[in-house]
Amino acid sequence: MSTTTLTHDEAHHHEAPKGWRRWLFSTNHKDIGTLYLLFALIMLFLGGASAMLIRMELFQPGIQFLDPDLYNNLVTNHALIMIFGAVMPAAAGLANWMIPMMIGAPDMALPRMNNLSFWVLPAAATMLILSFVVPFFPGGGTQINTGWTIYPPLSVQVGMSMDFLIFAIHLLGISSVLASINIIVTLLNMRAPGMTLMTMPMFCWTWLVTAFLLILVVPVLAGGVTMLLFDRHFGTSFFDAAGGGDPVLFQHLFWFFGHPEVYILLLPSIGVLSHVIPAFSRKPLFGYKSMVGAMLAVATIGMVVWAHHQYTIGMSLGAVTYFMIGTILISIPVGLMVFNFIATMWRGSMTFETPMLFAVGIVLMFTFGGLSGVMLAVVPADMQYHDSMFVVAHFHYVLMPGAVFGLFAGVFYWLPKWTGHMYDEKLGKIFFWTNVIGFNITFFPQHFLGLAGMPRRIVDYNMMFTEFNVVSSIGAMIFGLSHLLLLYIVIKTIRGGKKAESRAWEGAKGLEWELDSPPAFHTWTVAPQIK
C-alpha cells in the first residue's frame, strides 16, 4: 500500500520554486491550499474586527461610536467577509491540501484553474473592502446599510458602494464555481486504483456534495445581483413594483442561493468531524453509508426550502405549510449525522486533544443551534422570532460551531501534517476554552433579547434590553480576542516545535497519514494501491 519512499525520491528532481513566483504562478495543490488558508485567516480577522465594533456599539443603549449607516455597513460587511472571505476559502484550503493526499492523487485535476480560482479571491476581497471604504471619500455616495441580504428597494437607494459589492459577489462566485468544478473532476477521476466512491474518505464526500451545491446555486445569486445592477443603472424594473416588477422576487433568488449556502458552509466541517472524531475515539466512523445518505438528503431537501427565510412576506397558507414541513424534515438527516457522531464516540477510547475538544463542542452546540432551527421553522412561532435577535443567536449557533469550529478542528488536526511540527497542545486547549466560553457568553443571551422584542440590525435600543447586551458584548470581546491566540499558535507551529511523525495522531487513519510530515512538494506521483 505504501509507496512513500518512491514518491519521495521522485519528487527530488522537482522541488518548489523560490520567491514570489512560487505563490503567484503556483499550480501545486499544497501551496494553493496554504494560500487559501492564509487568505481566510486574514479575512477572519477583518470580519472579526467588524463584529467587535458592532458589539462595542451595542454594549450600551444610545449611539456611542458608530453612526447608523456605518453600523449597518459593518453589519453587512461582517456577514459577507465571514461567509465569502473566511469560511468558504478556509474550507477550500482544506480541500486543496487534503483531497489529493487523501485519495492518492498527485495534485488537483486542473492545476492552472486551481491557480485562477484562488487568485480571483484577492481581487474580490479588494472590491468588497472598497464597497466598505468608498463612501468615506468625497463623492463616494452612501454606505451599504442593507445587511448582507441587500434587499431592494433599499439596495437601489445605496450609492456606488453597492456596485462594488455586486461585482465582488460576481468575482467570489466565479472563484467558488471554478474551485467546485476542480474538486468534482478530481474526486471523480483521480482516486487511487481500488478506491471507490463508497470507500473514499468522508471529507471527500462532503466536498463532492458541497461542490455540486455551489455550482447549482451560485449562478442564481449572480443572476439576482445582475438584475439588481440593471435596476440600479439601466432603467429595468425587475424588483420595482412601480415599474411592474416585484421586490419579493429578489428575496426568492437570494434565498434560493442563501439557504443551500448554509449547507455549503456546514458540510466541509461535517467532513472534518468525520475524521477527527474517529481518530480520537480510536474506532471507525459509525454509519459511513447513512452519513453519505443523510448528506445527500440534506443537500436535496436544503435546495427546496429556501422560503423559510421569508415567512413574513405574505405567502399563501399552502406555500408556508409546504416550506414549514420541508424545513422541519431536514432535522431527520441532520439528526442522523449528529447521532452517527455520538455513536462514533460511544464505546470509543477517547482522548481530548484540541481537535477533539472542538469536535465535541460542535456536537453539543450544533445540536443546540439545530433545535432552535426547528423552533424557527414553525411558521406561527416564526411570526414572533422573525428578524429578531433570536435569529441572530440561532444562526451563529449553527454557523460558528457547525462551520468555523469544524475548520478549527481541521486546522489543529492537520497542522502537524502540513508543518511537520506538533502545535503547543496546552495553548491549543486554552484557545478552545476561551473561544467556546466567549462564544456562548456572546450568543446565548441574544436568544432572550429576541424573545423580549429586540429586532436585529438596530444600532440603538431601549434600556430594557441593556443587561443582556452588556453580557453579550463582554463575551464578544473575549471571543474576538481569543483568536489572537490562534494566530500565535499557528505561527509558532510553522516556525518550529516537536517533530511530527507521519501518523501524527495515534488513531488517525487514511492515506494522508502515510506521507511524511510535512509531505514532499509532490506526493503520490505513483498512485497507491488500495486493497
Next chain:
Amino acid sequence: MHNNHTNEAYGFESKPLSKPRKHDRFPYLQTCLKGGLLTTSMLTTGEAMAEYGLNFPEPAAGVAREIYGIHMMTMTIATVLLVIVFAFVFYSLFYHRKSRGYEADQEFHNSWFGNWSWVIVPALVLGVDLTIAGKADAVLKRVWDVPKEENIMDVKVTGHQWWWEFDYLDHDIKVESRFVPKDKSGDLYLREVDNRLVLPTGVKIRFLHTSADVLHAFWVPELAVKKDAIPGYVTETWAELDREGVFRGQCAEICGTWHSRMPIVVESVSPERFAAWTEDQKAIKVAAAAEASADKEWSMDDLLAKGKGLYETKCAACHQVNGMGLPPAFPPLNGSALTTGAIADHLDIVIKGKEGTAMQPWGTLNDLEIAAIVTYERNSWDNKTGDVVQPADVKQAR
C-alpha cells in the same frame, strides 16, 4: 398632525416596560454584575423573567396566545431533546475515555444496533417532527388567514422611512406615528411615539400592510403577528385584542439609516373609549381642513410658527433640525440651491419627492401644511429669501 394630543386628552397612562432601576455610583459595574448573575441564574426565578424579559410578553390577542402556546411547546420539545443528547454525550465523555483504560469497541458499528440505527433514528426524529408539524399546522390554519367576516375593522399600516402611517379605513381617520426623541421619551426612548395606534378590544381587526418606499415590518410582540410592508404589495394579518393596555413593538425589517427609530405603540381600549376617540379625531380633522381651505392670506410669522412644528416632526429626521442634513444620504437644506432658488422647484420636490432616494412625495399633506414647511425652509437658519409661500401657490403647483 391631526391628533397630537391623544395621550393627554384621554389621560391614557403609559406604563413603563420595566421598573426604572436605580444605578448609583457604579452604573456600568452594576449592569455588568447583574448581567453576569443573570446568565447563571437564567430562567430560574419568575421575578427575573418579568423584569428582564426572558420570554415573550404576555399576549394580548387570541392569535398571540396560540402562537405563545406553540412556541412553548416546541421549546419544551427542543429542551428535552437537548437534555437527552447532552446526557448521552457526557456519559460517553466520562466513561469511554482512554485515561480510564476503556478499550474501544471496534465492532460497535457492526452490531444489530449499528446495522439498523439508520432506520431507527430517522423514525424517531420523524415522530418528533410530526408532533411539532401537526400542532403547528393546526395553529397556522387558525392564525394565518383573516376570518371572512362582514364587520371586521380594517386598519391600513403603511411603512415609511422612518415612521408609520395608520389609516382607519372604516372611520376615515389617518394617524401619523413617529418616534419621540430621548429628552421627551426618557426611559421609553425608542419605544414611544407621538401618536399611538389606538385600537378597540373585542373587535376583529384586519391589518393591511404596505410600504411607501422600502421594506419594513410591523411587529408588536403582544399581538404576535409580524408581516413585511412591501411596496406594491398589500399583505394582511389579523388580531382580536382581549385586554386593554399599551403594547410596544418596532420595525423588524432593516429599512435604512433610522431603522432603529420606528417604534410602534398600540393602545388597546374599550370599544366605548375607542368610539369617543374616533369622534374626537374626526372633529380635529374637520377643523384642520377648514383652516387649510379658508381663502386666507397667511402672514410670514404664522407660517413660520406652523412650519417649524411640521418641519421638526416630518423633515428633521433626515434633514436635521439645524437644516444641515446628513450628507451624502440626506442633503442639507441650509444654504442649498433648492431652498434658496426658484420656489416652483422647491414645491415640486416636496410634493412629488425625488425618485431613487429616501425623499418621498409629501403631496398627501394639505396646501397649508406644505406652504408652511416651504416657507419655513426658505427663511430659517442661513436661508433669508424672505419668500412667503401661500396655500394658494401650493394648490397651483400640484
